[in-house]
Amino acid sequence: MKEETRPYTLPLPTIRRYPIYLRAIKTKIAGGELTVSSAVLAEELGLDPVLTRKDLAMAGIPGKPRCGYPARELCEAMNRALGWDSATDAALVGVGMLGRALLGYSGFEEQNLNIAAAFDANPETYGRTFHGVKVRPMDELTGLTKRLKLSLAILTVPATGAQKCADELVAAGIKGILNFAPIQLTVPEGVTVQNVDIAQSLAVLSHTIARG
Amino acid sequence: MKEETRPYTLPLPTIRRYPIYLRAIKTKIAGGELTVSSAVLAEELGLDPVLTRKDLAMAGIPGKPRCGYPARELCEAMNRALGWDSATDAALVGVGMLGRALLGYSGFEEQNLNIAAAFDANPETYGRTFHGVKVRPMDELTGLTKRLKLSLAILTVPATGAQKCADELVAAGIKGILNFAPIQLTVPEGVTVQNVDIAQSLAVLSHTIARG
Numbered sequence: 001m002k003e004e005t006r007p008y009t010l011p012l013p014t015i016r017r018y019p020i021y022l023r024a025i026k027t028k029i030a031g032g033e034l035t036v037s038s039a040v041l042a043e044e045l046g047l048d049p050v051l052t053r054k055d056l057a058m059a060g061i062p063g064k065p066r067c068g069y070p071a072r073e074l075c076e077a078m079n080r081a082l083g084w085d086s087a088t089d090a091a092l093v094g095v096g097m098l099g100r101a102l103l104g105y106s107g108f109e110e111q112n113l114n115i116a117a118a119f120d121a122n123p124e125t126y127g128r129t130f131h132g133v134k135v136r137p138m139d140e141l142t143g144l145t146k147r148l149k150l151s152l153a154i155l156t157v158p159a160t161g162a163q164k165c166a167d168e169l170v171a172a173g174i175k176g177i178l179n180f181a182p183i184q185l186t187v188p189e190g191v192t193v194q195n196v197d198i199a200q201s202l203a204v205l206s207h208t209i210a211r212g
Numbered sequence: 213m214k215e216e217t218r219p220y221t222l223p224l225p226t227i228r229r230y231p232i233y234l235r236a237i238k239t240k241i242a243g244g245e246l247t248v249s250s251a252v253l254a255e256e257l258g259l260d261p262v263l264t265r266k267d268l269a270m271a272g273i274p275g276k277p278r279c280g281y282p283a284r285e286l287c288e289a290m291n292r293a294l295g296w297d298s299a300t301d302a303a304l305v306g307v308g309m310l311g312r313a314l315l316g317y318s319g320f321e322e323q324n325l326n327i328a329a330a331f332d333a334n335p336e337t338y339g340r341t342f343h344g345v346k347v348r349p350m351d352e353l354t355g356l357t358k359r360l361k362l363s364l365a366i367l368t369v370p371a372t373g374a375q376k377c378a379d380e381l382v383a384a385g386i387k388g389i390l391n392f393a394p395i396q397l398t399v400p401e402g403v404t405v406q407n408v409d410i411a412q413s414l415a416v417l418s419h420t421i422a423r424g
Contacts, residue, residue: 009419010419012416015415015416015419016412016415016416018415019394019409019412019414020396020412023371023395045396046396046398082415082418082419082422083418083419083421083422084415084418088418088421096313097312097316097317098313098317100313101308101309101310101312102410104309105410108414110411111411111414111415111418113414151421152417152418152421175420175421176417176418176421177417178410178413178414178417182231182319183235184232184236184257184258186258192416192420192421194413194414194416194417195413196408196413198314198317198319198390198408199231199322199323200228200231200232201390201406201407202231202320202323202325202390202406203227203228203230203231203294203296203323204224204227204228204406205364205388205404206294206295206296206300206323206325206388207221207222207227207293207294207295208387208388208404209363209364209387209404210295
């Protein structure tokens with residue numbers, strides 16, 4: 001049945017562009033537009049129009065030659081492709097400054113991501129609540145992750161403890177880790193890690209500026 | 213003269229991998245190792261050994277056939293290539309939760325990045341100090357950025373105000389923007405934007421998990 005609504009796996013670069021399209025299309029919908037053309041979208045976003053046409057076609061709904069795509073249906077189809085059409089519960093591990101910022105990050109709601117539990121190793125944080133989420137001690141991580149059947153975790157611990165946390169998360173059934181720790185995590189097959197690496201982005205900038 | 217120490221522009225993917233190599237090599241140095249081999253490094257990081265050999269060679273210092281590279285010299289050469297060998301002063305715009313987290317982010321020090329000034333549009337934050345940096349009103353942005361000759365800015369404002377901030381920064385002489393706002397910024401030629409987009413990483417994860 002799943003195969004019916006999610007017919008195939010999209011290429012990774014397409015998946016990475018979907019959130020960008022979604023934002024642009026939502027702005028158009030908010031402005032009263034009912035249809036969206038791939039050519040206009042590509043120009044606005046500075047993308048290759050051929051690429052954008054292919055990306056949008058992969059959402060699997062029919063566009064019309066002149067008017068383009070019905071905007072709302074296209075959003076829904078993209079959300080479906082991203083798995084953002086149904087709510088996902090996630091664990092957040094590491095409630096330092098970055099962890100707290102992410103607990104209040106409004107973008108997660110938009111993506112139907114709900115941080116269902118937060119964990120930290122520092123006893124001073126136990127029982128404290130940030131943006132409605134209570135911090136729990138690390139030794140509750142395995143039990144609660146299993147009980148809530150969480151599949152996604154956000155890792156915001158320092159580099160030194162990150163691999164150990166990742167191992168615990170994987171053992172508890174986590175299938176995807178959004179990793180903010182500046183370290184390459186080792187995970188078994190079937191588990192996906194996405195690194196949000198500030199150092200890498202900064203490397204590109206400072207290299208470019210140093211040459212400017 | 214600049215051309216002598218920074219002989220050429222490295223390919224972007226190489227630049228993005230340098231911070232990862234640097235972390236691994238620093239761990240080795242801390243553990244007492246004096247040399248580092250590209251083959252060992254590639255295996256540890258799960259990278260193609262041919263790729264890693266080329267990446268390291270581009271740092272421009274000679275390795276020895278059996279022992280590999282002298283670890284410290286390799287780090288220094290990579291830092292030089294990244295422009296991390298001399299301090300860079302940056303402006304941070306938007307002192308909300310994420311901005312505050314970044315003001316306390318220890319990774320910036322390692323990269324010789326110093327946040328010299330922070331700005332926010334909310335009068336309640338004016339004069340408050342976070343991790344030693346005082347928050348200033350937005351109307352001081354242009355003057356101070358010019359006076360301090362800042363070339364890099366970290367943008368942590370909501371999506372709605374981001375383009376306007378970017379325009380102001382560019383007009384004040386900023387050449388590189390580390391953008392955390394979930395929006396595609398439009399900047400003139402000669403200015404580089406690096407997006408740290410949490411939504412994009414999350415898209416890959418939830419798409420993969422939804423199919424699992």
